[in-house]
Amino acid sequence: MSTSQITAITELDRSQYKTKIYAGGHFIYADEPESIGGSDEGMNPGALLLASLGSCTAITIRMYADRKGYALDGIKISLAICDEKDMNKETVITRKIELLGTISTEERERLMQIADKCPIHKILTNPIKIETT
Incomplete structure (x- = not known):
């Protein structure tokens, strides 16, 4: 970002x-x-939110894999958000990451850790304050 x-x-x-x-x-x-x-x-606004998280995650993983020289051929991320009626308790987003290519188990594990370092993930997992004027 x-x-x-x-x-x-x-x-x-x-x-x-x-x-x-x-x-x-x-x-x-x-x-x-x-x-x-x-x-x-x-896209509806919820899909745009998921697209932001998915694309940011993929870009973050790709940047890291390229820097490290990993043989990562592709990334597929499937996302879903809970029903609006369930958001009163907490909002749950599920994210399934598929890493394609001939990467080692250690590289795969590291890339899954890196996924949580994307800026949109950080935004969504920290308190958000919206100031409206």
Whole structure:
């Protein structure tokens, strides 16, 4: 992750739930499924959160493996978040990491440790304070 402050701008007009998201010169949509009134033209916000964790985890693992010269051919990360009704107690995200390639048991174990060092993992596992103005 960049050492500069990360920012994003979201805009929603009268087009139901389809939200425009701008960040770092890039543009994507977030939306909700048609079953709840959206147009399903983008990932829902929960999926975007999981995508952030998954991509950050994969990038962190790849950076470390490349630096160490590991024969890591690929990384597949499957994520899921608990139902919203269960988030009153705690929010549970499950993350399954598959490491592809001819890496040793020791390298595999080290990469699984490195996975928890990704910046988004750190953000999500520490207290978060949201200041709204």
